[in-house]
Amino acid sequence: MRGAIIALIFLMPPAAAAQSEEHSKHNMAITPAGVVMNENTDVLPRDCEAISRDHEITIRVGRKYANEPGMTYGMSQHEVRVEPCSRVSVTLINEDDVRHQWMVHGLPNYLYPAAMFHLEASGGQTRTGTFIVPAQHRNYLIHCDIAQHMEKGMRGQLVVGKGSGDLWGVAHISSNFLRAGYLPESRSSIVVFATLLAFALTYLFVSRR
Ligand SMILES: [Cu+2]
Structure with a gap:
């Protein structure tokens, strides 16, 4: 019996380490309040020489903010505007009782696994996380x-610098433009098509x- 317990003690750490290694690929911090994934407070993107500015942004989410028909x-706020190379700290306040996420896609893979930064707040909870944007002027999808949830209104955009054109279907910004799934993404191709x-x-x- 004692042998079995000793064996267990020796076997457990590698198993735990393997699991945390799996999670560390995504740099994930999980608490009952939610998840912060791929937080980056100090590593500069390759095209940045320094942090240009610090932003602290609070985003409230929930049914209460669905103020467009059908949502x-x-x-x-469905749009966040920041300078190239700025450090963005986002506090996500979930006012619903279901969980919600605030995910940014298309960030550099070498810094953000799966190219994303991700916050998730459980019902009624708040989570804060930080990331640094590259120098490139670009629009990133937030959802x-x-x-x-995205189809029902939780879609937005992060605009770095001058951006690279509004994404379609962002509430209060480009939502008047209802896009069918089979149409191409960019507006100019739709104009040509029409x-x-x-x-x-x-x-x-x-x-x-
Ligand atoms: Cu949601």
Whole structure:
């Protein structure tokens, strides 16, 4: 019996280490209040020489912020604007009783595994996490990845510097533009598509007369 206990004590640390190593790939901090994944407070992106500015941003999320027709959830702000190379500390306050996330996609892979920074707050909880944005002027998708939450309003954008054009379907910014899933992502291709369609229809109409 004593032998078995000693064996257990010796076997447990490697198992625990293996598990935390698995989690450390995503640099994950999990508490009952939620999750902070891929936090980065001090490592500069390769294209930055220094931190340009510190931002502290508070985002409140929940049903209360769904103030567009057909939406169930929302965020107190759907757009976050920061300078290139700035350090962004986000406090996510979840005012619902279901959990919500605030995820940024498209960050550099060498710094943020799976190219993302991710906050998750359990119902009624608050989580804070920090990340540093690269120098590139660009728009990044922000969303909540819980099933149907993005479609129901939890979609936003992080604009670094001048950005690279509004993403579609962001509440209060580009949500008037309702996009069908089969259409291309960029607005210019849609304009070209619509123009070609108009020409084709006019041609058909004229040639039949
Ligand atoms: Cu959500």
